[in-house]
Amino acid sequence: MNIGFISGKGGTGKTYLSVNLAARVKGSLYLDCDCEEPNGHLFFRPSIDKRHIVNACGVSIDANRCDGCHACVDFCVYNALAMARNKAMVFPDLCHGCGGCIRICHMCAIEEKPQSIGVIMQGHHDDHGVFSGFLNPGKESAVLIIRHIFSLARTWGDGYFFVDCPPGNGCQVMECVHHCDYIAIVAEPSIFGLSNFKMTVRLTESMGKRAAVIINKSMGDDDLIVDYCREHHLPLVGTMPFDRALAHINNEAKIAVDESFEYAQIFDDIWTRLKSEIER
């Protein structure tokens, strides 16, 4: 059971909620799919069991064979190839690995060469599995890494998988949502939060996923979000108040539920309600 934590807006508390809920559910798995800026490992400080390098397709060019015909440069829509002194050269950062140039080269001068785009750290913390994806700086998209994280997670067996998704509503979020069975939307009661929350609700609805809402950083007046949830028949399963002491713990990358019984209780309550919505 993959539960995706998404929000549209950044910094609403996806990592905070997914980490703390995962920490309260025995034998659960935490998957950090925010590969551009993964932070869950800072909280779990997992013992690393395995490193998986994620490769995308890339190409290499044999300059001795290249006759400078320019066909590969013309074909590449990503502009990953250029011609210099009548020899083709490739820019791996721009290559999407479609394989078109390999097919079009009549001299067979281009061959496939995997290029690393990132790494997945597989580890554990107590009885929790912790998988974190890291995109190499300068690489454009982490979609492949996300896909790989989910395929690794399948080998873990059954149980609840807490998926910490990237911010935004783009291709990486959609890749995550696609793999998730249920969505937990983390909303912030501000005009920014509401605007991005609406986009996120549209995204989950259009992908046909069931979802529940958790409000974070509440300062007492949550009408903006609550009203929208009611209109869209979205269950609200928890409201986290803004709390300086909690923020302090979270800023230190500590797991709040491990710090005090009171915090554990708050997250247990949210989990009970979220779980009953999932099982409904």
Added chain:
Amino acid sequence: MIIALPTLGNTLDSPVSPQFGRTPYFCLYDLESDSVRFIRNDATESQGGAGVKAADLIVNMGVEILIAQNVGEKALHVFRQSGIEIYVSRANHITLDIERYKSGKLTKIISSNPQ
């Protein structure tokens, strides 16, 4: 010998473009015949790698000297491989920059950020 400059328009009074890859036009000046022509830069429409595409175009046109304000890392790499020399535009003006080049007053670009 052909000198190229990225330009915002296709007339001699157009300023030199601050961007290389996504410049709308290139001015091509032929030193021997003292003639000028402008070509459109299709790379502006590119999703990514506009610099590489524009560099490939310049190489294809047989350019030997480029005068620009900024050239990205990847385009610079293409020019290095091709042996094209790049100079920093100081006047932001086509004819003034060419004059300055002729009198040896322009500096060569070595790294991708001349500042």
Added chain:
Amino acid sequence: MKKILILSGKGGTGKTTITGALARLLRVEYVVDCDVEAPNIHLLYPDTILHEIAPYYGLDKAWIDPVACTGCGSCFSACRFEAIHPHQAHFVVDEMACEGCRVCQLVCPESAIQMKKVVGGKIFACFGTPNLYSAELKMGSGNSGLLVSRIKLQLDEHIHEDAIALIDGPPGIGCPVIASIKGVDFIIFVTEPSYSGLHDLERIFKMVKKQCIPSAVIINKYDLHDEITQSIMDFAEKESLPIIGKIPFDPSVVHAQNQGKTMLDASYSINQSVRESCDKLKQLID
């Protein structure tokens, strides 16, 4: 024109909030929202009405003519993006997964595949004080880097002006961020005192460093954690990044914004600290 980009790596550190306040203090002529996956800056200008100035087309997407398709499957096995699926006796393209590479078109023996233009989003503008540019990516339109480049291209029409443009950047370090950095004159990193904030600042700085663009740091909500604020200052010192401001945490910032005001109206201490940051920024960009 001076283009100043606001970045953070981590989301929710206050990029948009601070962009709005600086825009007012600097009386900037242009404000650009490059967070095309979650655009927000127009909300700071409740009286402005954005109108669409241009549609945005991403890369063309493949389309298989069901009449011409014989169902041979060449395209299916050639596609590296899992974008082609069998459907009854022939094959169809999943537009969301298609990256427009044209390999399917290349291999199709029946010439049954065409590339089609697909609207991937919209660019909006509102001309006033300041001039606002914003954009919205259509859901699932993939690569937002090009859309970011497109909005920034709007600025180039005003290139001769002695004006300032503030650009609110996207979170992360991926393609939209890479696109937002191109051609800017100055970068402000807005961070917050959390390990996540610091970690993300280090990651994004590593990427930006190579480009030698003058930059500075603003620590937002700095009083939420003194030690981590100190760690951020140590990091900045090590990298010779000037810290131009430290803004305290104050719940009234959210209240002010919810009422359509900026953080400058929140409280005296907030107002003062933002003004200080702004003065230091002015010194650095002049």
